[in-house]
Amino acid sequence: MKIYQLKACFLGAVLVACANYAFSDDGVITEDDLFAEIDFVSGVTHLKQDLKQVPAAVTIIDRRTIESSTAVDLVDLFRLVPGFQVYFHHANKPGVNYHAAGGEYSRRLEVKIDGRSVYEPLLSSVEWNTLGVDIEDIEYIEVVRGSNASADGSNAFLASINIVTRSPLVDMGTQVSVQYGTQGNQQGKISHATQFGQLASRAVIKVSKNDGFVGVNDSADTLLMRYQGLWTPTVTDTVNFQIGMGDTDTIINPTEVHGRHWKSNYQHLEWQRIANNWSDIEFGLYHNAMDFVDDHQSWSVADILNEAGFPLTGSRELLENEPNQNLKIVESTYAHNADRWNADLRANIYRRDDLRINLGMASRYDSFGTELFLSGSGKVSEVSNRLYANFEWTAIDNLTLNYGHVLEKRRDKEATNAFRVAANYQLSKQHMFRVASNRSYRQPALIEAHQNSIHTYNDIVMHVLVQADSDISKEKLISHEIGYLGSFFEKSLNLDVRLFDENLSNLIGERRGLYQDVPPYYGETQLTRNIIDNIEDIRIKGLEWQLQYRPSNKLLLNINFSHVDVEGVGRYGVDVETPWPYQEFEPRSLDRAVPENMFNALVGYKTNSGIQLSGSYHYKSGYESKVRRGFNVESYSRIDLKASKRWSLASNWIELSFTAQNVGSDYLEHKTFSNFENKFESKYVLGLKMGSN
Numbered sequence: 001m002k003i004y005q006l007k008a009c010f011l012g013a014v015l016v017a018c019a020n021y022a023f024s025d026d027g028v029i030t031e032d033d034l035f036a037e038i039d040f041v042s043g044v045t046h047l048k049q050d051l052k053q054v055p056a057a058v059t060i061i062d063r064r065t066i067e068s069s070t071a072v073d074l075v076d077l078f079r080l081v082p083g084f085q086v087y088f089h090h091a092n093k094p095g096v097n098y099h100a101a102g103g104e105y106s107r108r109l110e111v112k113i114d115g116r117s118v119y120e121p122l123l124s125s126v127e128w129n130t131l132g133v134d135i136e137d138i139e140y141i142e143v144v145r146g147s148n149a150s151a152d153g154s155n156a157f158l159a160s161i162n163i164v165t166r167s168p169l170v171d172m173g174t175q176v177s178v179q180y181g182t183q184g185n186q187q188g189k190i191s192h193a194t195q196f197g198q199l200a201s202r203a204v205i206k207v208s209k210n211d212g213f214v215g216v217n218d219s220a221d222t223l224l225m226r227y228q229g230l231w232t233p234t235v236t237d238t239v240n241f242q243i244g245m246g247d248t249d250t251i252i253n254p255t256e257v258h259g260r261h262w263k264s265n266y267q268h269l270e271w272q273r274i275a276n277n278w279s280d281i282e283f284g285l286y287h288n289a290m291d292f293v294d295d296h297q298s299w300s301v302a303d304i305l306n307e308a309g310f311p312l313t314g315s316r317e318l319l320e321n322e323p324n325q326n327l328k329i330v331e332s333t334y335a336h337n338a339d340r341w342n343a344d345l346r347a348n349i350y351r352r353d354d355l356r357i358n359l360g361m362a363s364r365y366d367s368f369g370t371e372l373f374l375s376g377s378g379k380v381s382e383v384s385n386r387l388y389a390n391f392e393w394t395a396i397d398n399l400t401l402n403y404g405h406v407l408e409k410r411r412d413k414e415a416t417n418a419f420r421v422a423a424n425y426q427l428s429k430q431h432m433f434r435v436a437s438n439r440s441y442r443q444p445a446l447i448e449a450h451q452n453s454i455h456t457y458n459d460i461v462m463h464v465l466v467q468a469d470s471d472i473s474k475e476k477l478i479s480h481e482i483g484y485l486g487s488f489f490e491k492s493l494n495l496d497v498r499l500f501d502e503n504l505s506n507l508i509g510e511r512r513g514l515y516q517d518v519p520p521y522y523g524e525t526q527l528t529r530n531i532i533d534n535i536e537d538i539r540i541k542g543l544e545w546q547l548q549y550r551p552s553n554k555l556l557l558n559i560n561f562s563h564v565d566v567e568g569v570g571r572y573g574v575d576v577e578t579p580w581p582y583q584e585f586e587p588r589s590l591d592r593a594v595p596e597n598m599f600n601a602l603v604g605y606k607t608n609s610g611i612q613l614s615g616s617y618h619y620k621s622g623y624e625s626k627v628r629r630g631f632n633v634e635s636y637s638r639i640d641l642k643a644s645k646r647w648s649l650a651s652n653w654i655e656l657s658f659t660a661q662n663v664g665s666d667y668l669e670h671k672t673f674s675n676f677e678n679k680f681e682s683k684y685v686l687g688l689k690m691g692s693n
Helices: 003-018 031-035 061-069 074-080 301-305 316-320 446-450
Strands: 057-061 083-090 093-098 110-112 138-145 159-163 174-182 186-196 199-210 220-231 237-253 256-275 279-295 328-330 333-349 355-370 378-396 401-410 416-428 431-442 451-459 458-466 473-490 493-514 528-549 555-570 597-606 613-621 638-650 650-659 683-692
Touching: 057 074, 057 431, 061 138, 061 555, 074 093, 074 328, 093 110, 174 355, 186 256, 333 650, 355 446, 378 446, 416 613, 446 458, 451 473, 458 493
Parallel strands: 110 159, 458 528
Antiparallel strands: 057 138, 083 093, 138 159, 174 186, 174 683, 186 199, 199 220, 220 237, 237 256, 256 279, 279 333, 333 355, 355 378, 378 401, 401 416, 416 431, 431 473, 451 458, 473 493, 493 528, 528 555, 555 597, 597 613, 613 638, 638 650, 650 683
16 A cells, blocks of 8 residues: 555545544543543553452552652653563663563554554654653553453553643643753653633643663663644544654763764654444544664775674685775664554444444554665555454442454465453452463564565675564464452552463564575684574463552552562574574573562652652562573662752742762673673762742
């Protein structure tokens, strides 16, 4: 499908949706709806459900928890979610993962901002530093722990995250904030929210920079701009639209000092009509664009001839006879770009008291062009369509049954059917038990299915970096869980427990393979390349729980724990450390690829004088790095502290904060192929915010 055809389809869907005024006008949206306590979730089935009705485990990180947290970066907040791993490959390359082994890319999480997916098809990842929102912009975060493919599609393979930003109706006026801290941390931000009639708006500009980890070349400079508008033309219609852009310079490989310059922009439109007391309809349309340029070390003919470590598959004499010894075979820069268009139309039907239904359809167009990843200038694209339905049936007063199903079809791929079934039994108003089962699939992302990164000379392959296997296939997950929700002391204490058994098969990763079955042309040159393929099978069983205690507006306690038992194997190809001919690796155990135990505790207390004091403790047990054979990442504990105080001056206010992260010893965050030690040292950040109403 051509891009202009897809745009025409999107426009047609907009016109059809906006023309649907056959519904009644009984529903009314008020500001009370925007400021009310969060007593329901919508990310699991797209239906508004009480936590005791949802078919999956859910963690809500609300505004009070965010303000009490010791987080400095957005990803720090996910330490508050049981089972979530948060780590840094280097200071400006964070990673977030759930259950499976942590890698450089968050491949199997669906991450959304106000319903807009920020998963990048070009890198098969979420680039957290380019999202355009920070901690101050967030109203709450809804995390579905477990596959959510029946609502969000195949990329919600292990879990899904929806970051809900603050409404423009909140905190009207101008706000200015600055931060200054160790490791070169500097940040400045200004936002302004106003209202003209039925339109509320907020505009944000933010600049930030840091020097990265001490002793490592991994700095970053970022400029972000965002605009959000909330328009209520009628009492039943709400239109939310957002635009944003970002510009970031960072280092992606500190060892070889490879830089990357990001440019991103997005546009997002969402329309909702509350038809009456038994139905509503929503339409969403968004576009994400990402362009970036990678800076590498360039290699000329002479450089290659003088470097014994550069793999050669062509004749050495061919290069020696090249008259232009300065001819570049490996360029110093490579440009890449990616686009995503997505349209989603869904309806929620509540006609019967005991049956609620969500029906939806979505269409997505992904494309990317690159000067390296596709063997020279090239472009690939993909159209995927999705039909989904979720049903909630209150069979009897204390028994709720949920069923969700999604049919997903991608061009040149067979259709997949994923489903989730769950039963929630309410023993009493304070105690609920849940049993649920999932079957989900994840198709290879564009880059995983098409990557072919090579360097050539006169049409002769000189070096193969990464290639996708031609027979790469979809990943599969079958999972079962038992859950418990309990409320005590008049809902001031809430406990969530999840027992799970997850079978993941055909997981996509990179193995090592030969690209020419001949001996090296000279020296110990390794004629191998990385191949993207289905190489891992993992079974994960475990227990996770979270406890939230809020006896008053002054005290908050948030504790979570996870324990996993992992059985898995990975097939990583040839052993390049052995002499020619290379030996095949034995299937490698992944039993220690995931931290066995993780624990996090957050305590927040506000004194009578208005000082907010917070402390958090985080523990992660040791594990074996998946990318470094036999390399163990040691267990670690860290303590973070924070204090803040706000003063009001007539119609203005000022807030001062101080955060100390990892006040103890340094620890190793993660381990990659790079040889540097990405140690997390103590970090201190002083913050100042000012605002007017």
